[in-house]
Amino acid sequence: MGVLRTMGKINALTAITKIIPGHAPQLRQNLEALTNASGGKIASLGTIHIVRWVIFDNDTRLLFATNFNGDVEDYMRDFAERAPEGIDAIWGHCEGYPGARDYPKLRDYILGSAIETTGYYCAYPEATVQDILKALDWKRKFDGFLDQIG
Amino acid sequence: MALRAYRFPFGRHHLFRLAEAGAARAWLGRIAGQVATVAAVDREPDHTLNLALSWQGLMALGLPEQSLQSFPEAFRQGMAARAARLGDTGGNAPEHWDAPFGSGDAHLLATISAATAEARSGAAEALLASLPPAGLDLIDSLDVALLPGPDGRPVPVEHFGYRDGIGQPSIEGSGIDAIRGQGTAGAGGAWRPLKPGEFVLGQPDETGEIAAGPQPEALGRNGTYLVLRKLHQHVARFRAFLRTSAADAAEEELLAARLMGRWRSGTPLAVSPGGDDPAAAADAARNNDFSYAEDLKGVACPLGAHIRRMNPRAGLSGPAGASVNRHRVLRQGLPYGTALPAGAIADDGAGRGAVIILINADIARQFEFVQKVWTNDGDFAGLGGEKDPIIGANDGTGSFTIPRSGQPRRRIPSLPAFVSTRGGEYFFLPGIRALHHLASAGPPMPHPTPEAPP
Known part of the structure; x- marks a missing residue:
């Protein structure tokens, strides 16, 4: 997959789509709602390190940039099944969007609008989201333990 | 085969290359009536015949391009091309597979399943006798059978010594009573059968939708995908590993149970973590009745x-x-292959293992996901990069974590591979009507059919 850049266990994907004229305000509102409250459905996927949407070019285009673990196919499909309304709420405001309920078409749409990553660096390429969350949890517990005995 | 997990003790897999479309189609038309249906299997025949085609096989039959392209990408590419996804790399890579797997020549799979070795021979002879003089080349035939037990009678125990064939998904509308633990776990310990569309094309699946299938519709109807894996089992290595990792025979059995999730009798650890309970293994109402919902940390059964x-x-x-x-x-x-003699921990060099047949409606979402995410990764369960201890593509560097209650987890290091991939293919398993469609599809037959030789 040419548009996917991989470093260790982390993959980068960047896609640019055209916003339907006049839809940018609603899209902006939806993106803010979706990413508030610790990411909601995005967090529940458990494999996305960082995802960023940027409305640019005078409200005409949408940049989607994400860093995630695992196979793009495996997880995009699960996500499309579990939260199709969330995907619709974003790319439903973009041109040519086929809807989230037909997975092969959705995949072709997202990967078809993806662009090549030119430079890519990650400080922890072998750590997954689950590894990091677990390590932070252990540190928190260990600190609590030290606080009690100290 | 699609809605029933076969329990026949004997089988023979024939692989054919289809050299001449007309002859192959005419033969398919003649043999289609002998292919097993669910109703026929339920009459407990002494043998069954199943036919499945690879994508190259469908092409060799002369299926129109539009139809060929309507099949999903994973199937069109075939198992060998998907090797990197599947962990079939290094010694498991397709270039090391047994012929003819991965060559693209295994166009047609004709599997005979039988109640006795004699029934198998008879059915195989009849199958071969039905072939036209030319057009279908038999390129491999592979015998499979349950291993003999202590008294020589076949027992459902695989080469590593575990009882096999216990857990199967129960499927809505399959006509088989659902057994607790075999469908999908719902809230509050309830179970329900899986939707048939997970295993048969053209039926509603777990999303409630009917997924798009191959075209025309008659081709996909009641069809599904059959994944064949030929897996060599390193039995001596497995036994030696247990011996060196455990202090005594009882500890060996406990480790063996933890690697599998069942005691060798088939008793689930989730049901009986403290010791084997053969009565539970023999009881169909108990040997699958668990959900792990009360064992999220994996203390009873390791994650x-x-x-x-x-x-x-x-x-x-x-x-x-x-x-x-x-x-x-x-x-x-x-x-x-034959069983390694009991107690032997030196490899005798013999080929032995299992030919696994997996049925699913979507190869990428089902078999490949299981292979990639659940078998050859551990992140989904918080296990980092750990792989399946029995069938994972281990290389001596991986580990197996055993969570314990009230004491630190134990980690078994240096897991070698106990299984090697020796071959495999993706096949389309057509319904009976689709077989007739295939027999009549494609361009008009250019030559007289074998019934009327020139």
Whole structure:
């Protein structure tokens, strides 16, 4: 997959789509709602390190940039099944969007609008989201333990 | 085969290359009436015949391009081309597979399943006698059979010594009574059968939708995909590993149970973690009645145990738990090769293992996901990069984590591979009507059919 850049266990994907004229305000509102409250459905996927949407070019285009673990196919499909309304709420405001309920078409749409990553660096390429969350949890517990005995 | 996990003790897999479309189609038309249906299987015949085609096979039959392209990408590419996804790299890579797997020549799979070795021979002879003089080249035939037990009678025990063939998805409308633990785990310990569309094309699946299938519709109707894997088992290595990793025979059995998730009798660790309980193994109402919901940390059954990976049930606390029902496969398979004598821990160099037949409606979403995410990764269960201890593509560097209650987890290091991939193919298993469609599809037959030789 040419548009996917991989470093260790982390993959980068960047896609640019055209916003339907006049839809940018609603899209902006939806993106803010979706990413508030610790990411909601995005967090529940458990494999996305960082995802960023940027409305640019005078409200005409949408940049989607994400860093995630695992196979793009495996997880995009699960996500499309579990939260199709969330995907619709974003790319439903973009041109040519086929809807989230037909997975092969959705995949072709997202990967078809993806662009090549030119430079890519990650400080922890072998750590997954689950590894990091677990390590932070252990540190928190260990600190609590030290606080009690100290 | 699609809605019933076969329990026949003997089988023979024939692989054919289709050299001449007209002759092959005429033969398919003649033999289609002998292919097993669910109704026929339920009459408990002494043998059955099943036919399945690879994508190259469909092409060799002369299926129109538009129809060929309507099949999903994974199937069109075939198992060998998907090797990197499947962990079939290094010594497991397609260039090391037994011929003819991965060559693209295994166009047609004709599997005979039989109640006795004699019934198998008879059915195989009849199959070969039905072939036209030219047009279908037999390029491999592979015998599989249950291994003999202590008294010489076949027993459902695979080469590593575990009782096999216990857990199967129960499927809505299959006509088989659902057994607790075999469908999908719902809230509050309830179970319901899986939707048929997970295993048969043209039926509603777990999303409630009917997924798009191959075209024309008559071709996909009641069809499904059959994944064949020929897996060599390193039995001596497995026994030696248990011996060196455990202090005594009892500890060996406990480790063996933890790697599998079942005691060798078949008793699930989730049901009887403290010791084997053969009565539970023999009881169909108990040997699958568990969900791991009360064992999210894996103290009773390790999170990485083979059967827990193959079907995590309600035992995933993380986000991956929400879609377990979308990654199930119907498994059936039989051993090949002779058993390594009891107690031997030196390799005798013989080929032995299992030919596994997996049925699913979507190869990428079901078999490949299970292979990639549940077998050859551990992140979905919080196990980092650990792989399945029994069938994972281990290389001596991996580990197996055993969570324990009230004391630190134990980690078994340096896991070698106990299984090597020796071959495999993706096949389309057509329904009976689709077989007739295939027999009549494609361009008009250019030559007289074999019934009327020139």
